[in-house]
Amino acid sequence: MYPSAKAVSGDCCLQTGSPRRTGLVILRQVVLALGLVSNVFAGNNTDALRSASDSARSMVQQALVREDAETLASVFSENGSVVVPTGQTIHGRTTIKSMAALMMMTWGGGKLKITRDSLQVKDSTGYEIGRFAFRRAVKDMPDQVWSGGYTVIWGMEEGAWRISRVTGLMNPPHPQTEKPNGK
Numbered sequence: 001m002y003p004s005a006k007a008v009s010g011d012c013c014l015q016t017g018s019p020r021r022t023g024l025v026i027l028r029q030v031v032l033a034l035g036l037v038s039n040v041f042a043g044n045n046t047d048a049l050r051s052a053s054d055s056a057r058s059m060v061q062q063a064l065v066r067e068d069a070e071t072l073a074s075v076f077s078e079n080g081s082v083v084v085p086t087g088q089t090i091h092g093r094t095t096i097k098s099m100a101a102l103m104m105m106t107w108g109g110g111k112l113k114i115t116r117d118s119l120q121v122k123d124s125t126g127y128e129i130g131r132f133a134f135r136r137a138v139k140d141m142p143d144q145v146w147s148g149g150y151t152v153i154w155g156m157e158e159g160a161w162r163i164s165r166v167t168g169l170m171n172p173p174h175p176q177t178e179k180p181n182g183k
Helices: 005-009 019-066 069-073 093-107
Strands: 076-083 089-091 111-122 125-136 144-157 160-170
Touching: 019 069, 019 111, 019 125, 019 144, 019 160, 069 093, 076 093, 076 144, 089 093, 125 160
Parallel strands: 076 160
Antiparallel strands: 076 089, 111 125, 125 144, 144 160
């Protein structure tokens, strides 16, 4: 009248028609299945975060070349923040946009290379660690290159991954010996 534990759990060694025992075996299988489902969702979250990170990287790289502060700020959450190497924190997408515009107006844009070393998701928070190098042309001078490491904390906002907080640690600038065009 009830399925045996073997029928429910595959090759389980329990052979009983007891409703209680069968219920426990079914409960065990449901718990195992939920664990597998949560691992699949975590995997999907990691894949979704990796995709968001790749997209954000591309957007920021293009924004720096085009000197487009609005696009640069768009990868941040509404309440996102940037901790700059001097220890100051810039809060909010609007302020990040204003500071990026001021930076680009003052020093110009440049080329950014980002190397992601680690990406993990825990619940609805993502953690990314990596390295960067930013190259900027300076008129009549060798290019300047800043490099260092970064940490990004990602969060969900309106169903999409957005940067909640980014912290960068910079090495001192390294002047290049020649311009990119070889002069």
